[in-house]
Amino acid sequence: SDDYRSMWTDLGLDLEAHDALLGVLGNAYREIYLAQQDRPEGMGYFDFVMSEVHGLRIKELLDEKAAGRKIVGSYCVFVPEEIVLAANATLVGLCSGADFAMEEVEMLLPRNTCALIKSAFGFKIGKVCPYLESADMVVGENTCDGKKKAYESLGHMIENLYVMDLPQMKSDQGRALLKAEYDRFKAAMEVLTGVTITADALKEAIRTVNAKRAALHRLLSLRAADPTPISGLDALLANQVFFYDNPARFTASVNAICDELEKRVAQQQGVFAAGTPRILISGCPQAVPNWKLPWIIESAGAVIVGEESCVGERGTRHLTDDTGRTVDELMAAIVDRYFQVDCAIFTPNPDRLMHIKEMVGAYHADGVIHYGLQFCQPYLMEAIPVEKALEDENIPCLRIETDYGMEDAGQLKTRVEAFVELL
Numbered sequence: 001s002d003d004y005r006s007m008w009t010d011l012g013l014d015l016e017a018h019d020a021l022l023g024v025l026g027n028a029y030r031e032i033y034l035a036q037q038d039r040p041e042g043m044g045y046f047d048f049v050m051s052e053v054h055g056l057r058i059k060e061l062l063d064e065k066a067a068g069r070k071i072v073g074s075y076c077v078f079v080p081e082e083i084v085l086a087a088n089a090t091l092v093g094l095c096s097g098a099d100f101a102m103e104e105v106e107m108l109l110p111r112n113t114c115a116l117i118k119s120a121f122g123f124k125i126g127k128v129c130p131y132l133e134s135a136d137m138v139v140g141e142n143t144c145d146g147k148k149k150a151y152e153s154l155g156h157m158i159e160n161l162y163v164m165d166l167p168q169m170k171s172d173q174g175r176a177l178l179k180a181e182y183d184r185f186k187a188a189m190e191v192l193t194g195v196t197i198t199a200d201a202l203k204e205a206i207r208t209v210n211a212k213r214a215a216l217h218r219l220l221s222l223r224a225a226d227p228t229p230i231s232g233l234d235a236l237l238a239n240q241v242f243f244y245d246n247p248a249r250f251t252a253s254v255n256a257i258c259d260e261l262e263k264r265v266a267q268q269q270g271v272f273a274a275g276t277p278r279i280l281i282s283g284c285p286q287a288v289p290n291w292k293l294p295w296i297i298e299s300a301g302a303v304i305v306g307e308e309s310c311v312g313e314r315g316t317r318h319l320t321d322d323t324g325r326t327v328d329e330l331m332a333a334i335v336d337r338y339f340q341v342d343c344a345i346f347t348p349n350p351d352r353l354m355h356i357k358e359m360v361g362a363y364h365a366d367g368v369i370h371y372g373l374q375f376c377q378p379y380l381m382e383a384i385p386v387e388k389a390l391e392d393e394n395i396p397c398l399r400i401e402t403d404y405g406m407e408d409a410g411q412l413k414t415r416v417e418a419f420v421e422l423l
């Protein structure tokens with residue numbers, strides 16, 4: 001609409017480039033999502049969210065800003081939404097799931113940088129992300145070397161970039177670093193918003209985020225059924241929308257879908273026939289609109305039953321204890337909760353392998369497809385021992401290394417089909 005166009009212009013977006021991006025996004029959504037058979041009706045909510053992803057949701061954020069609320073953008077699940085909400089601000093995930101302005105990006109970053117990082121730069125340089133342009137503060141984090149160094153360059157393009165340091169080992173010193181960094185972040189949020197974070201506000205924020213996670217847990221656990229009541233593509237979408245929807249509305253909408261899915265499970269109604277080979281995806285995050293690999297897998301006669309990913313269970317599986325009574329106790333609970341996230345930037349990282357095996361069992365997966373983004377050292381390196389450990393337990397594993405381009409789609413499809421045949 002014209003309203004949206006003037007909103008995008010005011011945000012400083014490049015309208016022509018933005019039209020091109022929305023065109024590609026809309027086509028991909030139609031071809032990949034709307035073309036699916038027997039989708040749960042509740043997915044209509046996510047279809048609406050996606051059709052308004054740069055429209056209504058941005059308008060809501062701008063209305064919040066007009067009312068004095070701050071918007072904080074993040075690229076990693078280590079940025080605690082609880083602290084942001086407790087300071088009366090809103091957290092949005094900044095999606096980095098599509099290539100954009102690659103020629104300009106490659107003047108600033110080496111070619112052998114992962115697609116996720118390049119995409120974050122492309123959306124900024126191309127002026128096509130209204131979330132990024134709405135943010136009053138953008139939080140970067142020292143995770144992999146690629147991101148850590150990229151934020152130095154991104155800092156020249158983004159006005160209020162805050163960088164959070166993160167530990168690399170699950171040691172006492174590592175925990176102390178995370179605690180110090182979360183305390184520093186809390187203080188930075190208080191400065192940004194002018195709000196002093198109280199125990200009551202923290203408690204309420206913890207409950208809001210836990211409710212969002214619990215709704216997702218409910219949805220994910222229903223995928224253990226055979227036939228599974230929801231496709232992997234649709235479940236991934238719920239995991240993706242988790243990062244930028246209004247928290248309370250997201251929770252209510254996911255719970256409504258779960259009511260429907262429970263009926264489906266009771267009636268043994270699924271999106272794929274019972275007995276369809278079941279795949280667990282494990283590895284790098286899949287941000288909107290990176291639907292390439294799940295699309296290939298679910299067009300190859302298999303169904304995805306779980307995501308061991310930050311856009312998935314690695315990001316949401318733990319709840320934060322809300323029983324503390326003081327700010328210090330609640331902050332300690334937040335540190336405890338996030339310190340369990342088993343990102344491959346940690347060394348060693350045995351919990352991740354345990355979680356993969358646990359998920360294989362819980363969702364009755366027949367095999368694991370390890371998804372590694374090209375040039376992502378943490379996950380590509382970890383993939384090799386993970387594959388070996390799984391195969392030692394007779395869990396078939398296929399290691400995929402890819403990017404956001406479609407050039408390798410045919411070759412990937414052949415490999416995935418051959419793998420599915422074996423299951």
Ligand code: BJ8
Pocket residue numbers: 075076077078114115116117143144145146147284285310341343344345373375376377378379
């Ligand atoms: S907690 S997974 S969201 S860092 S794909 S940029 S690792 S080279 S994204 Fe992540 Fe936080 Fe960890 Fe999760 Fe680097 Fe790899 Fe690129 Fe990556």
